[in-house]
Amino acid sequence: xxxxxxxxxxxxxxxxxxxxxxxxxxxxxxxxxxxxxxxxxxxxxxxxxxxxxxxxxxxxxxxxxxxxxxxxxxxxxxxxxxxxxxxxxxxxxxxxxxxxxxxxxxxxxxxxxxxxxxxxxxxxxxxxxxxxxxxxxxxxxxxxxxxxxxxxxxxxxxxxxxxxxxxxxxxxxxxxxxxxxxxxxxxxxxxxxxx
Numbered sequence: 149x150x151x152x153x154x155x156x157x158x159x160x161x162x163x164x165x166x167x168x169x170x171x172x173x174x175x176x177x178x179x180x181x182x183x184x185x186x187x188x189x190x191x192x193x194x195x196x197x198x199x200x201x202x203x204x205x206x207x208x209x210x211x212x213x214x215x216x217x218x219x220x221x222x223x224x225x226x227x228x229x230x231x232x233x234x235x236x237x238x239x240x241x242x243x244x245x246x247x248x249x250x251x252x253x254x255x256x257x258x259x260x261x262x263x264x265x266x267x268x269x270x271x272x273x274x275x276x277x278x279x280x281x282x283x284x285x286x287x288x289x290x291x292x293x294x295x296x297x298x299x300x301x302x303x304x305x306x307x308x309x310x311x312x313x314x315x316x317x318x319x320x321x322x323x324x325x326x327x328x329x330x331x332x333x334x335x336x337x338x339x340x341x342x343x
Contacts, residue, residue, distance in 0.1 A: 159201075166187065166208075167215060170187055173190060174212065174258075174259065209259075214278050217278070220245065223245055227242070235296055239289050239335075242286050243311060247315075247328050286311065
């Protein structure tokens with residue numbers, strides 16, 4: 149039976165409240181502190197009620213990670229406002245978004261990092277399309293650089309994924325204090341290789 153608009157609105161509000169509570173738990177206790185039991189306790193729900201909106205913990209974590217990916221995409225769009233028209237400079241600014249996001253939203257950064265670093269496939273086809281839409285702006289910039297000829301012809305999607313992988317991998321050098329330098333070196337190496 150389909151929900152009425154009012155019922156759907158209330159359901160969406162409740163899901164938003166649950167995600168906010170879950171995000172708070174992750175911020176305070178880490179991802180390992182987020183359980184369906186801790187969520188229910190935090191919200192004043194019964195344990196069974198916590199499963200009404202999310203079938204399991206992994207579904208809840210995935211939803212949090214997708215929200216963080218959407219936040220990252222918005223952060224990149226804001227950074228690109230002042231980037232100017234040069235496609236290569238816009239690509240550099242976009243690549244630097246990951247480093248910037250780590251500072252602006254460390255909790256969102258950790259959620260994304262944990263999903264990218266996990267060897268298990270946790271996203272459905274629909275969820276992967278949400279991630280693809282978050283990378284769409286980066287893909288458009290790589291495509292533009294190929295079409296405008298600063299880049300040699302090549303697979304824009306593969307290059308976008310290579311750029312994303314380089315930036316994500318470089319972030320793991322934060323412990324050594326050289327993440328930004330490694331990121332810049334990798335991005336510049338890729339750009340030189342594609343021009």
